[in-house]
Amino acid sequence: MKVGLFVPCYVDQFYPGAAIATLQLLEKLGVDVQYPSRQTCCGQPMANSGFEHLTNGCNELFIENFSGCDYIVCPSGSCVLHIKHHLHSEKNEVKAAGIRSKVYELVEFLTDVLKITNLEAKFPYKVGLHQSCHGQRGLHLSQMTELMAPAFSKPRYLLDMVSGLEIMPLDRPDECCGFGGTFCVAEEAVSVKMGKDRVADHIKNGVEYITAADLSCLMHMEGILRRQGSPLKVIHIAEILNGE
Amino acid sequence: MSSRDELLKAVAENQPMNFPLPEIEFLDSECIYLAETFINVLTSIGGAVVLIENLMEIETYILEKFKKSDRIVTTIPAIKWMAELIPATSIPPHALSNVDFAIIDTHCAVAENGAVWVTEKGIVNRALPFICQHLAVVVNARDIVSNMHSAYNLIGTDDYGYGTFISGPSKTADIEQSLVLGAHGPRSMTIFLIM
Amino acid sequence: MIAPDKDHAALANEFNKDEQRVDWHDETLWWVRQKRDNAVKKLPEWEELREAGSQIKNNVLGNLNYYLQQFETNAKANGVHVHWALDAKEHNEIVLDLLLSKGINKIVKSKSMLTEECNLNDYLLDNGVNVIDSDLGEFIVQLANEHPSHIVLPCIHKKKEEIGELFHQHLGTPSGNSDPIFLTETARQHLRETFLARKAALTGVNFAVAETGEFVVCTNEGNADMGAHLADIHIASMGIEKIIPERKHLGVFLRLLTRSATGQPITTYSSHFKKPRSGASIHIIIVDNGRSKQLGREDFRNSLKCIRCGACMNTCPVYRRSGGHSYHSAIAGPIGSILAPNLDMEKHADLPFASTLCGSCTNVCPVKIDIHDQLYKWRQVIVKNGHAPLAKNAALSVMTKILSSPVLYKVAGKLGRLTMKWVPLVVNNRFNPWYKQRELPEVPKNSFGEWYKKNRNHESKDK
Numbered sequence A: 001m002k003v004g005l006f007v008p009c010y011v012d013q014f015y016p017g018a019a020i021a022t023l024q025l026l027e028k029l030g031v032d033v034q035y036p037s038r039q040t041c042c043g044q045p046m047a048n049s050g051f052e053h054l055t056n057g058c059n060e061l062f063i064e065n066f067s068g069c070d071y072i073v074c075p076s077g078s079c080v081l082h083i084k085h086h087l088h089s090e091k092n093e094v095k096a097a098g099i100r101s102k103v104y105e106l107v108e109f110l111t112d113v114l115k116i117t118n119l120e121a122k123f124p125y126k127v128g129l130h131q132s133c134h135g136q137r138g139l140h141l142s143q144m145t146e147l148m149a150p151a152f153s154k155p156r157y158l159l160d161m162v163s164g165l166e167i168m169p170l171d172r173p174d175e176c177c178g179f180g181g182t183f184c185v186a187e188e189a190v191s192v193k194m195g196k197d198r199v200a201d202h203i204k205n206g207v208e209y210i211t212a213a214d215l216s217c218l219m220h221m222e223g224i225l226r227r228q229g230s231p232l233k234v235i236h237i238a239e240i241l242n243g244e
Numbered sequence B: 001m002s003s004r005d006e007l008l009k010a011v012a013e014n015q016p017m018n019f020p021l022p023e024i025e026f027l028d029s030e031c032i033y034l035a036e037t038f039i040n041v042l043t044s045i046g047g048a049v050v051l052i053e054n055l056m057e058i059e060t061y062i063l064e065k066f067k068k069s070d071r072i073v074t075t076i077p078a079i080k081w082m083a084e085l086i087p088a089t090s091i092p093p094h095a096l097s098n099v100d101f102a103i104i105d106t107h108c109a110v111a112e113n114g115a116v117w118v119t120e121k122g123i124v125n126r127a128l129p130f131i132c133q134h135l136a137v138v139v140n141a142r143d144i145v146s147n148m149h150s151a152y153n154l155i156g157t158d159d160y161g162y163g164t165f166i167s168g169p170s171k172t173a174d175i176e177q178s179l180v181l182g183a184h185g186p187r188s189m190t191i192f193l194i195m
Numbered sequence C: 001m002i003a004p005d006k007d008h009a010a011l012a013n014e015f016n017k018d019e020q021r022v023d024w025h026d027e028t029l030w031w032v033r034q035k036r037d038n039a040v041k042k043l044p045e046w047e048e049l050r051e052a053g054s055q056i057k058n059n060v061l062g063n064l065n066y067y068l069q070q071f072e073t074n075a076k077a078n079g080v081h082v083h084w085a086l087d088a089k090e091h092n093e094i095v096l097d098l099l100l101s102k103g104i105n106k107i108v109k110s111k112s113m114l115t116e117e118c119n120l121n122d123y124l125l126d127n128g129v130n131v132i133d134s135d136l137g138e139f140i141v142q143l144a145n146e147h148p149s150h151i152v153l154p155c156i157h158k159k160k161e162e163i164g165e166l167f168h169q170h171l172g173t174p175s176g177n178s179d180p181i182f183l184t185e186t187a188r189q190h191l192r193e194t195f196l197a198r199k200a201a202l203t204g205v206n207f208a209v210a211e212t213g214e215f216v217v218c219t220n221e222g223n224a225d226m227g228a229h230l231a232d233i234h235i236a237s238m239g240i241e242k243i244i245p246e247r248k249h250l251g252v253f254l255r256l257l258t259r260s261a262t263g264q265p266i267t268t269y270s271s272h273f274k275k276p277r278s279g280a281s282i283h284i285i286i287v288d289n290g291r292s293k294q295l296g297r298e299d300f301r302n303s304l305k306c307i308r309c310g311a312c313m314n315t316c317p318v319y320r321r322s323g324g325h326s327y328h329s330a331i332a333g334p335i336g337s338i339l340a341p342n343l344d345m346e347k348h349a350d351l352p353f354a355s356t357l358c359g360s361c362t363n364v365c366p367v368k369i370d371i372h373d374q375l376y377k378w379r380q381v382i383v384k385n386g387h388a389p390l391a392k393n394a395a396l397s398v399m400t401k402i403l404s405s406p407v408l409y410k411v412a413g414k415l416g417r418l419t420m421k422w423v424p425l426v427v428n429n430r431f432n433p434w435y436k437q438r439e440l441p442e443v444p445k446n447s448f449g450e451w452y453k454k455n456r457n458h459e460s461k462d463k
């Protein structure tokens, strides 16, 4: 099995630790991981701002980088969702369709493809699980509170394998953090308020680390926490699952 | 072209392909504890239920709750000796503006939402169940159905001029979401449930 | 409607100046969302019911032309007058003509978002007709000279103290009394006189049944019925999308509507108007006002399935923290943001961007409208039509260039990180909206790409 590691632009630039953890975790699980070095971005920031028509360059590059892989794995739910729904190609739509069907967010790759049942990981902290909207409502990583359907949570399933980790229940288990791509600057006031409220829920419930399968949400909440001088930290789920 | 024709033409030009209607019969579920569910739901939304064995018992309720000077009316001929019978001939709705208590008849009641279905047959005057200060509805336990699908099955093609589902007293929560009973219609709704 | 110079972001910014008030607004609406969840949980068949509602509405859209005519024929046979209006202007003129022809200059209205959309109140007032809104929430916003901020809870943005003060000023209640029971009773007494005196009543329409020609109006207060049954003439305004095929389909929609809206199992009154009572008349006005155009937009026609329950607003984290008025359109919130650009794309170009695309709206929608996908699609249409803000245009085309070129990307990334590391004040200043209330991420020494080159750069792993 040949897995292409897709590291979104902002993770590459700001959170290399999460990407390293993803790589090491997959390797630990016996996966042959390749990192195509010419990758940049999935094009989501442009598309969500209404500029999907400008993403052709990103798309072609993406296809070029990843066509040879059996799977594409990425530690960011929203980028995966974007590729799954919006990656097209004028030159080679068959290849684009292939990409769309084999791109996985890390958590779902672990639970649905590798089907792992245990992990050698330890993280003795109280953890709050942030359900990133695109991972949850878009990729269905977990059940959504709006629906009248049986509960499940893929990230939770993995976190439960980590010894010493305690998941803290939240008052609003799947409310958006307010990042929203360019929304975070275009609608600064509401975005910040949403982030503050989300963070407050974790603080109120005694959380020490907020984790998620999407770094964009974590980056947003971290920005707020650090401005508040809070001791609460954020950590990508790959870093917990890869923890010793 | 008239506005009507122009509008219909625009709709015809823009409407998508036909999409078949779904089967909805499966939604008509059976419920065993009809009366119990009905009572629970209705009381949870501010209604009251008085169990009776026959219509005579309504008089006790009236004597207990109302003064002699109160205007009490009904549309049920069988109890006209305890309340003023609203005549079937049309009277102006404004003539009912001082009604304190109205007792009306119903066709069926719905367990899932505590609603009763009334038409002009049971209320005689459309304004009556709204303009009175307090409302009572006589329901036969036999006539309780489980949900709205069953209710519409029962209503079928009935050719009423006006009909309404009433579920509890009139209410509002427009001020800071605090629930207040007695908005523009009745302040209370009592069901006389004949077991 | 309200036509401010400010866009959603600016209005939301103003709303957020009072953080406690934002918290209160958010909590109040979240509580309504929770009531909805509790009600829905009691129906094991909820998701099937949503599916049925959605499919019936799909059927309606595909056969609307036929159903409208079927409805007209049946309504006429029932003795109801049917009028057709292409736009808001024509709708308002029909209402005014009906009133003037009967010599009526006072009207009582129950809730109708369509008349808000048509700006009927102002039109009638300008033409010498006195209008009183009888829904308590609408009565309150009318006293305050405002517009509803929510389609189901019109004055949800107002605190009871403010309402007490309004009543004190306009109705002479004691100053400082803001008890909801007292205020509701005051409105009840005041409006009872209105109901008894008005000769004309206007209501909205929740559902119009093609098969029977009847229409259904849902209220909790009983105000639509009080108005209609006491007036000589009952005018009912409906958008063309209110049609449903058969009476039995009401079972589906009446089960969906109020559970989604407020968590009640059904509204207190679901009144079926089929024929006028003797001596009175019913007039229905069927209004297009842009709906047939929306019907022709393949990506957006689904928005016409809306039954106006308001659930998408209650669940929307942006709506809860920006208030209904920040949407500067008759219908606020997620659904408003996909309806409004159809009417005036330029004026409402900001609305589809007033969302994080979190998708909660789509999940609560009782008729399964793909609301957040439509928001995304409107963004594309708006940008292509040249309505994107200029700054956004320029910034994004630079970004696109960088992100579609591996070489440029690496250079830019390095510069970006270096800038942040060594000259933090250049980026961390008040002109950067991110930095106003948030720290920027701490800058790592190396990007992942660089780390990888150093640590894993052997043939088999890198092509």
Ligand code: SF4
Pocket (backbone or CB within 6 Å): C260, C305, C306, C307, C308, C309, C310, C311, C312, C313, C335, C361, C364, C365, C366, C367, C368, C369, C371
């Ligand atoms: S779009 Fe759906 S959720 Fe929103 S008001 Fe309409 S029916 Fe309700």
